[in-house]
Structure formats: C-alpha cells, structure tokens
Amino acid sequence: MNQMWSQSDSNSDVKIVAGSEPNIKEFSAHSSVLRSRSLYFQRALSERWKDKKHDIYIITKPNIHPNIFMLILDYIYTRKTILPESAEDSLSILIASDELELLDLIECSQKHLIKKFSSWLLSNLVMSLNVVCRHNHFHELYDHVLKFTFRNLYSLFNSSDLPLLDEVAMICLLESDELELEEIEIWNYLIKWSISKFLDDDITNWSDESVSRWSDEHFVALKETISRCIPLIRYYHIPKNYINKQIKRYKLNSNAFIKTKTPPRRRSRLMTNENKAIISSWIDKKDNDYYTCMTDPYKFKLLLRGSRDGFDVNTFHRLCDFQGPTIVIIKTVQGDLVGGYNSVNWDSFRKNIYKSQYDFNRSNVFTGDDEEILKDIFLIPYYTLKKESYFRTTLNSFIFSFTDQSNPVLSRVKAERKNVAIRNDEQRGPSFGTDLCMENSTRWTSYWGTYEHEITKSNHLIAEEFEPKYL
Incomplete structure (x- = not known):
C-alpha cells in the first residue's frame, strides 16, 4: 500500500527547502x-548529508518552485500520475523530474506535454528547443520538437526570440x-544568431553595413560566441571566396574553419526550397496562391538518392514501398x-488467386480400368497464387517540370x-501512368x-540523379 505524504508527519527524517526568494517553502519527508x-x-x-545535531537530512532545491515540488512529492508518495492544467507547470515538472531522476514521471510528463500542449510547445519553439537540448532523457519530446523545428526553420531563424536560443x-x-537549408x-x-547574442539593437534591423561601425569589443564578442x-559548418559546400570574405569581414581565425571534404546534409540536391514550396502548394491544390x-x-x-543508394528498381521498392504519399524528382542527362507526386503508396505487386482444373481429356498418361477413378480425382479444382502489377486510382497525383525554373509546369x-x-510493378520503378516511368536502372x-x-x-x-521523398 502506498504511504500518504503529510506535511505534519512527526516521524519524518528529511527536510527539503524548495524555491528561492520570495517563494521558499520547507517540506518534511521520509528518507x-x-x-x-x-x-x-x-x-x-x-x-554525510545528515544534520547530526537534529538527526535530520537537509536538502535544498532553489531551482524547483514550491508548488512544483509539492506535486512531485505527492507523486512520490501516491504514485498517481500528475497531469497539470498548464503547459508551464507540465514543463517545470518534467525538468524537475529529470533533476530528481524520476524516470517514470519523465516518460508520462513527455506524453502529457505532446498530447495536450503540443501547440504551446511549438508556439514557444525557442524555449522548447532549449529544454529538450539541455536534457538527455527527453527522447520523445526531443523528437517531437526537432521534427517541427526542421519543418519550420525559417520561422525559427527569423523569430524575434532568436537571441534567446541557447548555444547548446x-x-x-x-x-x-x-x-x-543551403549551407x-x-x-x-x-x-545572425551570434550577433543577436551580444547586440542590444533589434536584430531584425541589423545589416552588413553596421559591421563597419563595430568596435574591437564587438569582434571579440562575436568570436567568443561563435567559436x-x-x-x-560544412564549408566544403560553400564557395571558398564567400568564406574568405566572411573571415575578413568578421576578423575570424581561418584555422577554425574545417575546409576538408565533408558529407552533405540530407538536403535535396535537386529541389530548392522555392521549388519545394511550389510542390507543397500543388499538393494542397493552391495553384494560384x-x-x-x-x-x-x-x-x-x-x-x-540514386548516386548514393543506387538507381536499380529493387532498391527503389525496398526503400520506398508503403511509405505513403511521395515526391519523385529526376535530373536527366538531357537537361530535364x-x-x-504519388498521393498513395508505391508497391511492387499484388497477389491474385486463380482457380484451375486438371484437363484430363488432354492427358494420355492414364489408361485402362483406372481411367474413371483418376478422372474424378483430377476434376477437383486447385488454386494458384500469382503476383501481378496493378494500377491505383487517384485524381490527386500529378507530374511536373522545373526544367525552366521561371516557368514550372504542373500536369494533373x-x-x-x-x-x-x-x-505498381516489381519490374519497374515509379510509374505515373505512361507519362513518367522508370523502366530499368537509370532508364x-x-x-x-x-x-x-x-x-x-x-x-x-x-x-543523372534521382530522389524519392516522403511527406
């Protein structure tokens, strides 16, 4: 049976002082x-923590608000899940649970935040990022926040809260x-983030020209912030002359830049962010706006990616089947x-059952007295399972061309x-009717x-290159 916590319990041997001025409260508990x-x-x-004079353990927790600590203490004693009614309290409980290593409470607090306060987390993206990146145990919340962040990078980097983003x-x-993003x-x-950390001016009004008015202290602050x-930064994927200008402009140490070849991020080699926004518009049938x-x-x-994973049909089906709606984009040696866009799944084949029957009259194997008996046996039907290519019905798929970037073509x-x-055909890759079909490898x-x-x-x-992506 769970023991109930009581502030007035005379048998307690632990005193915990939670909070800081002006909100401080003492709690009694049992070791x-x-x-x-x-x-x-x-x-x-x-x-070694024990106060020998009074035979009491004394612990101070100035960074945990008394109201939050009282909820956690109730959880420790009753094992009842805490579900606060505010996002701020839920996040505070999660952070305090990590400090106190209450692993079960960490898990249920993460789920509670994602289920009930997801919109709040994403509206306060900088704060959410700071929390999940500071703590090692928030795996589920980390994935949730980072997934949204990577889908909304421009919102993050153009936010007025950018100066509050922690270095970690x-x-x-x-x-x-x-x-x-492009490197x-x-x-x-x-x-921009580094400058926002030490400039008092509104970063949205900052421009390159303002650097000419910097003092030596500004350049030192930038160097310390960015070091x-x-x-x-994967400088191999940035023009060398651009980086050299940046080093000179901001008086940075060129030796800090790793200029050796580095792998690219999982950014499309074929699709710009502008092209992606257009495709997203077509998916939602925003053909004008x-x-x-x-x-x-x-x-x-x-x-x-064809150049990385291979261009063959089997690789396509192994990595792309049953992934839901997907985009396929191809750069050809002809310059196209x-x-x-496939609004449904890719697949290799479907299985069909066919009913068959032995044709006794065409067989000369059996003769004599056994003929009638054998005929009855072989008239029994049997079934075979065959794999077949098949078509999917949809009005939501489309094909497109960005060959002329100034005049993209949409074809529904x-x-x-x-x-x-x-x-869907195991002998072919992605096939949009007859209009765009992967026949074999790069063909x-x-x-x-x-x-x-x-x-x-x-x-x-x-x-020349080939990239399927899923939404």
Whole structure:
C-alpha cells in the first residue's frame, strides 16, 4: 500500500527547502520513501548529508518552485500520475523530474506535454528547443520538437526570440543532417544568431553595413560566441571566396574553419526550397496562391538518392514501398528536371488467386480400368497464387517540370484516366501512368497521355540523379 505524504508527519527524517526568494517553502519527508522512488535520493540521502545535531537530512532545491515540488512529492508518495492544467507547470515538472531522476514521471510528463500542449510547445519553439537540448532523457519530446523545428526553420531563424536560443540548442541543430537549408544559408543564420547574442539593437534591423561601425569589443564578442559552432559548418559546400570574405569581414581565425571534404546534409540536391514550396502548394491544390518558404507546411524526407543508394528498381521498392504519399524528382542527362507526386503508396505487386482444373481429356498418361477413378480425382479444382502489377486510382497525383525554373509546369491526372494514374510493378520503378516511368536502372520513358500536359519532349530519358521523398 502506498504511504500518504503529510506535511505534519512527526516521524519524518528529511527536510527539503524548495524555491528561492520570495517563494521558499520547507517540506518534511521520509528518507525510506524517497530512496525507494528516486535514484537521486538514493545518493543524496547518505550519512554525510545528515544534520547530526537534529538527526535530520537537509536538502535544498532553489531551482524547483514550491508548488512544483509539492506535486512531485505527492507523486512520490501516491504514485498517481500528475497531469497539470498548464503547459508551464507540465514543463517545470518534467525538468524537475529529470533533476530528481524520476524516470517514470519523465516518460508520462513527455506524453502529457505532446498530447495536450503540443501547440504551446511549438508556439514557444525557442524555449522548447532549449529544454529538450539541455536534457538527455527527453527522447520523445526531443523528437517531437526537432521534427517541427526542421519543418519550420525559417520561422525559427527569423523569430524575434532568436537571441534567446541557447548555444547548446544551436549546436544540436548544426550537428544534424536534417537541417535542410543551403549551407551558405546556415552560415548566415549562424552569424545572425551570434550577433543577436551580444547586440542590444533589434536584430531584425541589423545589416552588413553596421559591421563597419563595430568596435574591437564587438569582434571579440562575436568570436567568443561563435567559436564552438564554427567547426560544425560544412564549408566544403560553400564557395571558398564567400568564406574568405566572411573571415575578413568578421576578423575570424581561418584555422577554425574545417575546409576538408565533408558529407552533405540530407538536403535535396535537386529541389530548392522555392521549388519545394511550389510542390507543397500543388499538393494542397493552391495553384494560384502559392506557399512561401516561410508558410510551407510540409517537410519532405529523403528516402533514397540514386548516386548514393543506387538507381536499380529493387532498391527503389525496398526503400520506398508503403511509405505513403511521395515526391519523385529526376535530373536527366538531357537537361530535364522533372518528377511526380504519388498521393498513395508505391508497391511492387499484388497477389491474385486463380482457380484451375486438371484437363484430363488432354492427358494420355492414364489408361485402362483406372481411367474413371483418376478422372474424378483430377476434376477437383486447385488454386494458384500469382503476383501481378496493378494500377491505383487517384485524381490527386500529378507530374511536373522545373526544367525552366521561371516557368514550372504542373500536369494533373486526366479525369478519364484516373484509374491508371499510378502503376505498381516489381519490374519497374515509379510509374505515373505512361507519362513518367522508370523502366530499368537509370532508364526512364515519357509518353504523354495519362496526365493533362506534356512535361518533356523526350520519350527516353537517362537519369543523372534521382530522389524519392516522403511527406
């Protein structure tokens, strides 16, 4: 049976002072209960902590508000899950639970925050990032916040809260392959963040020209702020002359820059952020009022890259089948940049059962007295299982061309051809009707007919690069 906590219990042997001026409160508790519930208290309640004169353990927790500590103490004694009615209290309980190593409470607090206060977390993105990047045990909340962040990078880096972003959070972002921005953009945002940390002026009004008015103290402050982040920029993917200008402009140490070849982030080699926003608009049928990079609601995740994973049909089906709606984009040696959106799953085949019957009359194997008996036996039907390619019906898929970046082409499914919009075939890769089909390895064909507009004049295409992505 759970022991009930009572502030007035005379048998308590622990005094905990929670909070700081002007909100301080003392709590009485039992060392045996605290040790049994918390790894932290197992270490903290040792003999060397004990006040020998009064035979009482004394612990101070100035960073935990008394109201939060009272809720946690109730949880320790009753094991009842705490579900605060405010996002701030829920986040405070999570942070305090991490400090006190209450692993069960960490897990349920994360779930509670995600389920009930997700919109608050995302509206306070900088605070949320700072919390999840400072603590090692918030895996579920970390994934939730980071997933949203990577889908809304422009909102983060153009936020007025950017100066409040901790260094540990910035490092966390820079270390990730999911930071889907041009590397030169990442560098510029890093500079903006660094300057925002020590300039009192509104960073939104800052410009390159203001650097000419800097004192030596400004350059020293920038160097100190940015020093741990510089090695995380992948300079191999930024023009050398641009970096040299940045080093000179901001009086940085060139030796801090790692200029050796580094792998790119999981950013599309074929799709710009502007193109992605246009495709997102087409998905939502916003054919006129397009999304911008700031308002784009989708994040496309790379499933495979031909130059990295292979161009063969089997690799495509292994990595891309049953991933839900996907974008496919192809750069060809002919100079085309074309692709398509599949609003349903890719698949290799479907299995069909066929009923068959032995044709006794065509067989000369059996003769004599056994003929009638054998005939009865072989008239019994049997069934075979066959794998077949098949079409998916949809009006939501489309194909497109960005060959002329100033004049992108959108081609939606013809209404009368919706039954053959998407073909699934284990012998072929992605097939959008007859209009864009991966026949084998790098070989593609394009015969206009299933979709409204022609996206290329070439019937036979050779892929130089190939990237399927899922939403």
